[in-house]
Amino acid sequence: QSTLVVAEHNNDKLTPITLNTITAASKLGGDVSCLVAGTNCSKVVEEISKIQGVKKVLVAQHDSYKGALPEELTPLILETQKQFNFTHICAGASAFGKNLLPRVAAKLDVAPISDIIEIKSPDTFVRTIYAGNALSTVKCDEAVKVFTVRGTSFEAASPGGGSATSEEVAATSPVAISEWLEQNLTKSDRPELTSAKTVISGGRGLKSGDNFKLLYDLADKLNAAVGASRAAVDAGYVPNDMQVGQTGKIVAPDLYIAVGISGAIQHLAGMKDRKDTILKNYFTKIFIHFVFLPKMTETVHILTKTL
Amino acid sequence: MSGRVLVGVKRVIDYAVKIRVKPDNSGVVTDGVKHSMNPFCEIAVEEAVKLKEKKLVKEVVAVSCGPQQVQETIRTALAMGADRGIHVEVSGKDYESLGPLQVSKIMAALAKKEEAQLLILGKQAIDDDCNQTGQMTAALLDWPQGTFASEVTVEGEKLKVVREIDGGLETIKINLPAVLTADLRLNTPRYATLPNIMKAKKKKITQVKPSDLGVDLTSRLQVLRVDEPPQRQAGVKVETVDDLVSKLRECGRI
Numbered sequence: 001q002s003t004l005v006v007a008e009h010n011n012d013k014l015t016p017i018t019l020n021t022i023t024a025a026s027k028l029g030g031d032v033s034c035l036v037a038g039t040n041c042s043k044v045v046e047e048i049s050k051i052q053g054v055k056k057v058l059v060a061q062h063d064s065y066k067g068a069l070p071e072e073l074t075p076l077i078l079e080t081q082k083q084f085n086f087t088h089i090c091a092g093a094s095a096f097g098k099n100l101l102p103r104v105a106a107k108l109d110v111a112p113i114s115d116i117i118e119i120k121s122p123d124t125f126v127r128t129i130y131a132g133n134a135l136s137t138v139k140c141d142e143a144v145k146v147f148t149v150r151g152t153s154f155e156a157a158s159p160g161g162g163s164a165t166s167e168e169v170a171a172t173s174p175v176a177i178s179e180w181l182e183q184n185l186t187k188s189d190r191p192e193l194t195s196a197k198t199v200i201s202g203g204r205g206l207k208s209g210d211n212f213k214l215l216y217d218l219a220d221k222l223n224a225a226v227g228a229s230r231a232a233v234d235a236g237y238v239p240n241d242m243q244v245g246q247t248g249k250i251v252a253p254d255l256y257i258a259v260g261i262s263g264a265i266q267h268l269a270g271m272k273d274r275k276d277t278i279l280k281n282y283f284t285k286i287f288i289h290f291v292f293l294p295k296m297t298e299t300v301h302i303l304t305k306t307l
Numbered sequence: 308m309s310g311r312v313l314v315g316v317k318r319v320i321d322y323a324v325k326i327r328v329k330p331d332n333s334g335v336v337t338d339g340v341k342h343s344m345n346p347f348c349e350i351a352v353e354e355a356v357k358l359k360e361k362k363l364v365k366e367v368v369a370v371s372c373g374p375q376q377v378q379e380t381i382r383t384a385l386a387m388g389a390d391r392g393i394h395v396e397v398s399g400k401d402y403e404s405l406g407p408l409q410v411s412k413i414m415a416a417l418a419k420k421e422e423a424q425l426l427i428l429g430k431q432a433i434d435d436d437c438n439q440t441g442q443m444t445a446a447l448l449d450w451p452q453g454t455f456a457s458e459v460t461v462e463g464e465k466l467k468v469v470r471e472i473d474g475g476l477e478t479i480k481i482n483l484p485a486v487l488t489a490d491l492r493l494n495t496p497r498y499a500t501l502p503n504i505m506k507a508k509k510k511k512i513t514q515v516k517p518s519d520l521g522v523d524l525t526s527r528l529q530v531l532r533v534d535e536p537p538q539r540q541a542g543v544k545v546e547t548v549d550d551l552v553s554k555l556r557e558c559g560r561i
Contacts, residue, residue, distance in 0.1 A: 098442075102440075106411060106442070111526065128536070130436070133326050137532045138531065140527065177451040179481070182478045183474070233491075249473070254560055303548050307552065
């Protein structure tokens with residue numbers, strides 16, 4: 001038994017969800033190898049070789065791996081699989097993993113399992129369905145188990161103390177049916193949403209993008225990440241990468257403060273793993289720990305000042 | 308670009324319905340529950356119909372796999388502007404175990420049979436939340452994939468696709484034929500008007516069997532059980548901001 005983790009990185013740094021994925025892979029038993037495909041990724045290779053639990057780092061470098069296009073990475077993973085015969089292939093359930101692993105699975109003629117939250121045994125996994133309103137336990141009888149891992153459901157592997165060996169794998173020839181043009185990433189000094197201990201989210205009730213400043217001010221006091229409901233993103237108040245919910249980010253903070261959010265089930269899906277919720281809204285239909293009903297924006301102001 | 312577009316439409320429990328897990332933990336209750344087209348599939352249909360209105364494609368074909376009832380979902384797509392439908396008949400045990408791998412085999416076979424130039428699917432279905440079918444169909448056809456699309460522009464024989472990714476947006480250019488999967492902000496689906504619903508009744512829906520397409524529906528995934536998520540404890544109510552802050556401090560959250 002052996003597992004391949006497809007590492008997500010930007011050639012410079014590893015994306016944190018890879019650490020959670022390595023923990024999930026370690027739970028399966030057997031050796032854990034990591035595949036790093038990129039254009040110039042020696043720094044990432046070094047970073048991964050120190051992670052606890054990783055036995056081997058497989059490295060493939062080629063210009064065609066720029067932008068991590070699934071059309072280019074899939075043949076590489078298939079070649080790697082031919083060589084090493086892993087029993088499991090996994091990646092984080094991020095936009096990267098969700099884009100790539102189903103393509104790999106189809107080529108292997110196996111049914112992949114998305115976004116697992118628990119490993120019962122090497123062939124049995126738990127995942128959420130219906131926006132987290134039910135949990136499904138799935139047994140997979142495929143020869144190779146291909147799955148993506150929900151980062152918030154597994155601890156991050158320790159980034160130090162490991163001593164993996166690294167090995168070059170031959171780059172596959174370019175498929176050249178797709179081309180990566182650019183990325184526009186939102187820059188923020190606040191913690192990353194999916195791993196933040198405190199999250200403050202705003203909804204349509206905030207009425208404008210400008211009013212999100214209220215949340216940013218409070219977030220800076222609490223060292224919190226700021227998220228949003230789909231309605232707020234759709235209304236153009238904030239960019240899409242702030243969306244928390246069924247189709248957005250899954251968060252698992254100790255404290256979740258929702259401001260102007262009605263609590264649609266699609267949003268709740270993204271924050272089921274929170275520990276406490278303060279709901280500042282006129283609607284109180286979601287599970288709450290602290291209820292607060294007076295005027296919303298005023299309360300946030302006072303809270304920011306008090307802290 | 309001037310070819311045919313295939314759009315996948317899935318019939319799911321309506322997004323507004325609060326689902327219930329069956330007492331025997333074998334699944335969720337579907338009998339007597341309102342069903343609708345998967346919201347992401349509506350966005351896919353809208354995008355295809357828009358391409359037709361811009362005269363960039365010649366025909367929009369809506370495909371759904373399942374029992375007789377999925378024809379309602381196909382009719383909705385036809386009322387939104389699709390030209391004709393294909394109902395892939397899957398029922399009973401086969402339908403229960405029908406997953407993204409089987410559906411992608413069906414879609415890939417139909418794409419070849421219909422000589423489609425473009426496939427548009429929703430990025431995920433809101434029932435199983437898998438987010439796989441588009442990627443897998445693209446793989447089986449060896450076509451490029453523009454997943455989680457929030458903007459699509461036709462540039463000659465290529466597509467420029469702006470994709471929603473974790474940190475923001477990404478732009479790629481892909482060759483045709485291709486598979487697209489629709490994200491939330493790609494467009495706002497139109498409502499089917501009454502005259503268009505009437506017109507849709509006259510549009511043709513062809514029925515095919517997976518075996519006609521050479522697709523084997525064997526599944527090697529087995530759902531052992533479905534459970535309710537753990538329930539949360541009820542909250543406490545506080546009167547003032549000071550109370551709130553002291554409670555939060557008490558339990559170490561701030």
